[in-house]
Amino acid sequence: MNLIKYAPSAISAAVSLLLLYISITLFLQEQFGLAMMLVLLTAGFAIIFFSKRLYTARFYYPAVAGLALFTLFPVIYTSYIGYTNYGGSNLLTFEQVQNYYTSQDLIDKESEQAFELVADNDLYRLWLPKTALLSAPFGEADKGSKIELELASQPQNVLGVRDVVKNRELLKSLTLYRGDLELQVSSLKSVAKVLPAYRLIDDTGRLQKADGSILTPDQDVGFYKTESGEELKPGWKVWVGTRNFDxxxxxxxxxxxxxxxxxxxxxxxxxxxxxxxxxxxxxxxxxxxxxxxxxxxxxxxxxxxxxxxxxxxxxxxxxxxxxxxxxxxxxxxxxxxxxxxxxxxxxxxxxxxxxxxxxxxxxxxxxxxxxxxxxxxxxxxxxxxxxxxxxxxxxxxxxxxxxxxxxxxxxxxxxxxxxxxxxxxxxxxxxxxxxxxxxxxxxxxxxxxxxxxxxxxxxxxxxxxxxxxxxxxxxxxxxxxxxxxxxxxxxxxxxxx
CATH class of the missing domain: 1.10.3720.10 (MetI-like)
Known part of the structure; x- marks a missing residue:
């Protein structure tokens, strides 16, 4: 009898916890609007289903919640979108656009040279025939590490392109160095100096290209602009007020x-x-x-x-x-x-x-x-x-x-x-x-x-x-x-x- 008595409360608690978990997940995915709506509905659900005074509200609250979630929220969200520049060129956030630019690299063609992958027992080495440099042994445990180069003679056990393709993620993560020289795998056949295409230069989000030119973020339009005023894509979503209505x-x-x-x-x-x-x-x-x-x-x-x-x-x-x-x-x-x-x-x-x-x-x-x-x-x-x-x-x-x-x-x-x-x-x-x-x-x-x-x-x-x-x-x-x-x-x- 006690189990039957407390069953509705247990079910209500379980539903509330589930809704709260979904809300937290949406917050972590930066879906703030939907998450806030779900938090409010969860709070309403908990108040109504744990209060004896609001017993009758239990019968119509699901309909009200469904109306709010599937009718009211889409109308509000669509109206909000109408006051932004959200579009195919402005899908990202400002931070994501910054990361997009700063993660781009430039390959120094003058330093580019061919490499070969060499087997060394259960590990690998990289051989650079042009400069007669051989890397220290490395494996999966060295992913993302700096590997030293040293002068050496032509090694044995050279592997084919199939093995290079198989280990391409590992190879791209390595940095090969000898003194001040640092090289990275730039393709399936070559290594070279890899330089950042853009560099963040201040807190306002300005970027400097490898050629020295400056890109300035324009928060009014949601694009980086060149010194000549050209807008670069992709951009980011910003509030534009009544611009779309204008x-x-x-x-x-x-x-x-x-x-x-x-x-x-x-x-x-x-x-x-x-x-x-x-x-x-x-x-x-x-x-x-x-x-x-x-x-x-x-x-x-x-x-x-x-x-x-x-x-x-x-x-x-x-x-x-x-x-x-x-x-x-x-x-x-x-x-x-x-x-x-x-x-x-x-x-x-x-x-x-x-x-x-x-x-x-x-x-x-x-x-x-x-x-x-x-x-x-x-x-x-x-x-x-x-x-x-x-x-x-x-x-x-x-x-x-x-x-x-x-x-x-x-x-x-x-x-x-x-x-x-x-x-x-x-x-x-x-x-x-x-x-x-x-x-x-x-x-x-x-x-x-x-x-x-x-x-x-x-x-x-x-x-x-x-x-x-x-x-x-x-x-x-x-x-x-x-x-x-x-x-x-x-x-x-x-x-x-």
């Missing part, structure tokens, strides 16, 4: 495509929601028609697009809409003598994206409509028919007012989904056709989500900072537009009652 709103090569893409994103989301809603209701009404025969067959066929994985349907449509070899252009060419440029014409590309998205989205709306239609009392239609109302009047006076209120949250969530429908754009058009004269990768069918994805992951610069700023803007826009839609649709639903 680029969005003031740089012509970025502002113009963002404006066009934002307008298209709103149009794409609104048209997708309204069209799928209209098609879904229309098909649901048809399937509700009493005189229709074979309803089950039609219902199965109409639901199939929803049953097939979306990415498969998108890839199939990508082949069907191929402007050179696609079946759709073959049919249009045979019937009407036209072959639209689905992939190169901006208007046709947008039309294609909308058609595919409507095809993928209408089954969901149709299923919801079929359920909502069944909840409308038949007496309402009979009364309307007695008063002489036709099908269209019945739809706008009875059907739409009664199904619209429960549809409002579905339409808002569908709008938010289509506003960020990255998969459709990436798989179908990859954002193309590309816009000309932009400083970032942008296409006419790009929505904000795919535009951000291309900046962060497909552009050569991998500008995570700019992508983070755009993502933050997207989050705010979706929240504001969704709220406006919610208010408008509620008023519409009340007005139709």
């Amino acid at each position: 680029r969005m709103f003031h740089s012509n090569g970025i502002r113009e495509p963002i404006g066009k893409i934002f307008v298209w994103t709103v149009i794409f989301a609104l048209v997708s929601v309204l069209a799928t809603f209209a098609v879904g209701i229309l098909l649901a009404l048809v399937l509700q028609w009493r005189e229709l025969k074979g309803k089950k067959v039609y219902r199965i066929l109409l639901i199939l697009p929803y049953a097939v994985p979306g990415f498969i349907s998108i890839l199939v449509f990508r082949g069907l809409f191929n402007q050179n070899f696609g079946e759709i252009n073959f049919i249009l060419s045979a019937l009407f003598g036209i072959a639209p440029d689905w992939n190169t014409d901006p208007i046709m590309a947008k039309a294609m994206v909308l058609m595919v998205n409507i095809w993928l989205g209408y089954p969901y709306m149709m299923l919801l409509s079929m359920g909502f239609l069944q909840s409308i009392p038949e007496d309402h239609y009979k009364a309307a028919a007695i008063e002489g109302a036709g099908p269209i009047r019945q739809f706008f006076s009875i059907t739409l007012p009664q199904i619209l209120p429960p549809f409002v949250p579905m339409l808002i969530s569908n709008f938010a989904f289509n506003f960020n429908n990255l998969v459709l754009i990436i798989l179908l058009t990859k954002g193309g056709p590309d816009m000309m004269g932009t400083r970032v990768p942008a296409g006419d069918t790009d929505i904000l989500a795919s535009f951000t994805y291309r900046i962060a992951f497909t552009d050569s610069s991998q500008d995570f900072g700019l992508a983070g700023a755009i993502s933050m803007l997207m989050f705010i826009l979706v929240a504001v537009i969704s709220y406006i839609n919610l208010v408008a649709m509620r008023k519409m639903a009340r007005g139709t009652k």
